Amino acid sequence: MAELAAEAGITVRTVRFYRERGLIPPPRREGRIAWYDEHHLARLRTIAALLERGHTLNGIAELADAFEKGRDVGELLGLGAPTEEQPVRLTPEELADHFAGEVTPENLVAALDLGYLGTDGDELVHISRRLLDASSTLVRKGVPLAAVLEAGQRVREHADALAELFVTVLRDHVPATAATDIDDLRPVAKAVVEAELSMALDRRLKQP
Numbered sequence: 001m002a003e004l005a006a007e008a009g010i011t012v013r014t015v016r017f018y019r020e021r022g023l024i025p026p027p028r029r030e031g032r033i034a035w036y037d038e039h040h041l042a043r044l045r046t047i048a049a050l051l052e053r054g055h056t057l058n059g060i061a062e063l064a065d066a067f068e069k070g071r072d073v074g075e076l077l078g079l080g081a082p083t084e085e086q087p088v089r090l091t092p093e094e095l096a097d098h099f100a101g102e103v104t105p106e107n108l109v110a111a112l113d114l115g116y117l118g119t120d121g122d123e124l125v126h127i128s129r130r131l132l133d134a135s136s137t138l139v140r141k142g143v144p145l146a147a148v149l150e151a152g153q154r155v156r157e158h159a160d161a162l163a164e165l166f167v168t169v170l171r172d173h174v175p176a177t178a179a180t181d182i183d184d185l186r187p188v189a190k191a192v193v194e195a196e197l198s199m200a201l202d203r204r205l206k207q208p
Helices: 002-008 012-020 038-052 057-069 073-077 092-098 105-114 129-140 145-173 179-184 186-206
Strands: 028-030 033-035 088-090 117-120 123-126
Touching: 002 012, 002 038, 012 038, 038 057, 038 092, 057 105, 088 092, 092 129, 105 117, 105 145, 123 129, 129 145, 145 179, 145 186, 179 186
Parallel strands: none
Antiparallel strands: 028 033, 088 123, 117 123
16 A cells, blocks of 8 residues: 555555545455555546546545446447547546536436447547547537537437438338448438538528
């Protein structure tokens, strides 16, 4: 514990306090010897970084609990990585920097449930660089992260319906179409959706 405290730049008393509060996991024990590893050091550095960003110890404990219950990124990705989206690895403090003041346990749980975030050891993995950038832009413009995540859930439902419609049309009218051929027509589906969304925004913005 003394070696861990020295590496983290804090006191042994503070390490003991964090352990008693459940902020760091118990050490591995061999007889009377307690062994701490890089996972414990990473957690202590995360706690320090989140405290600097204004989080309370209670809030950090709740975030850690949500983090521990998150789905592993391998489970989230299923059979493989997204074909076009670029996953982004984030430490908890980097996530806090993206959404200053908005990384609450409730929002973290919502993002994990939605599948925007998965866990990989001491890191979080956002499923899409484009969605991460869009979400953080909306938050910087003043939209609460909770509202962004709620809208994301609704967009996901509509996107699933549009994808089902596109694939069904091709399979119904081009029976011999293979999955690889459908994937080749992905740009066509995206072009239709982008054009329709653009015109829908024009119509909506012109309304009084």
